[in-house]
Amino acid sequence: MTPNTAYTPYHPRWHRTRVSTYWWLARGSYFLFILRELSSLAVAWFVVYLLMLISAVSTGNDAYQQFLHWSGTPFALFMNIGSFVFVVLHAVTWFNLAPQAMVVKVGSKRVPGFLIAGSNYAGWVLVSIAIVAILFIQW
Amino acid sequence: MYIKRPIEPLLWLLFSAGGVMAALVMPMTLFLFGLAFPFGWLAPPTYDRLLAIVSNPLTRVILFVLCSLSLFHWAHRFRYTLYDGLQIKHLNEVINMVCYGGAVVGTLVAAYLLVTVP
Numbered sequence: 001m002t003p004n005t006a007y008t009p010y011h012p013r014w015h016r017t018r019v020s021t022y023w024w025l026a027r028g029s030y031f032l033f034i035l036r037e038l039s040s041l042a043v044a045w046f047v048v049y050l051l052m053l054i055s056a057v058s059t060g061n062d063a064y065q066q067f068l069h070w071s072g073t074p075f076a077l078f079m080n081i082g083s084f085v086f087v088v089l090h091a092v093t094w095f096n097l098a099p100q101a102m103v104v105k106v107g108s109k110r111v112p113g114f115l116i117a118g119s120n121y122a123g124w125v126l127v128s129i130a131i132v133a134i135l136f137i138q139w
Numbered sequence: 140m141y142i143k144r145p146i147e148p149l150l151w152l153l154f155s156a157g158g159v160m161a162a163l164v165m166p167m168t169l170f171l172f173g174l175a176f177p178f179g180w181l182a183p184p185t186y187d188r189l190l191a192i193v194s195n196p197l198t199r200v201i202l203f204v205l206c207s208l209s210l211f212h213w214a215h216r217f218r219y220t221l222y223d224g225l226q227i228k229h230l231n232e233v234i235n236m237v238c239y240g241g242a243v244v245g246t247l248v249a250a251y252l253l254v255t256v257p
Contacts, residue, residue, distance in 0.1 A: 080173030
C-alpha cells in the first residue's frame with residue numbers, strides 16, 4: 001500500500017494475473033507450505049491448553065482431576081490429536097530450516113547444514129527427555 | 140514514501156524465538172498431556188508433584204517465556220497466513236489487532252496465572 005502515491009487520471013494499468021484464493025491447493029508443495037503456516041494455530045491452542053492446566057493446578061486437586069477428566073472428552077482429544085500432528089510438523093520443518101537461518105562459521109569455514117540441523121534435533125531430544133524426567137523421575 | 144515500521148524486526152525476533160521454544164517443548168508435552176494421559180498409556184503425575192513443579196520459580200519463568208513467545212510466534216505467522224493464504228492484506232489493521240492484541244492479552248493472562256500459583 002502506498003497511500004501517498006500521487007493520483008493521476010490516466011494511470012498506467014499493469015498487467016497482473018489474478019491469483020486464485022485457492023492457489024495453495026494447486027500443488028503438493030504449496031499445500032505443505034500452507035499446512036506448515038497453519039501449525040501456528042496448534043501452537044496457540046497448546047498455550048491455551050497449558051494455561052488451563054496451570055489454572056487447574058493452582059485451584060486444587062479437584063480442579064486438576066477435573067482437567068484430566070476433561071482432557072479425555074472427544075473435543076479435547078480431537079484438538080490435541082490434531083495439534084500434536086501440527087506441532088510435530090512445526091518442529092520438523094523448523095529444525096530442517098535452521099541451517100538456512102543460521103550461518104555458523106568455525107574459522108573461515110561454514111559449518112555444514114546437517115550438523116546445524118543435527119544439533120537442533122539433539123536439543124529437541126534432550127528437552128523431551130528433560131520434560132519426562134521432571135514429570136516422572138523420583139529424585 | 141512508505142511509512143516506516145521499526146517494530147517489524149522485533150516481531151520477527153519474537154516469531155523466531157517462539158518458534159524455537161515451541162519446537163523444543165511442545166511435541167513431548169502435548170504427547171503426554173494430550174494423548175498419553177487421556178488414553179491411559181501412562182499414569183499422569185500426582186497433584187502434589189505437579190504443584191511442586193509449577194510453583195518452582197524457575198519453572199514459572201520458563202512457562203511464562205514459553206507461553207508469551209509462542210503466542211507472538213502464532214500472531215506473526217498467522218498474520219502472514221491470512222495475508223497470503225486468503226489474500227486479505229487490505230484487512231491488515233484488523234488482522235494485526237487480533238493477532239498481536241491476542242498475544243498481548245495471552246501474555247498478561249499467563250503472567251497472572253503463573254504469579255498466582257500457590
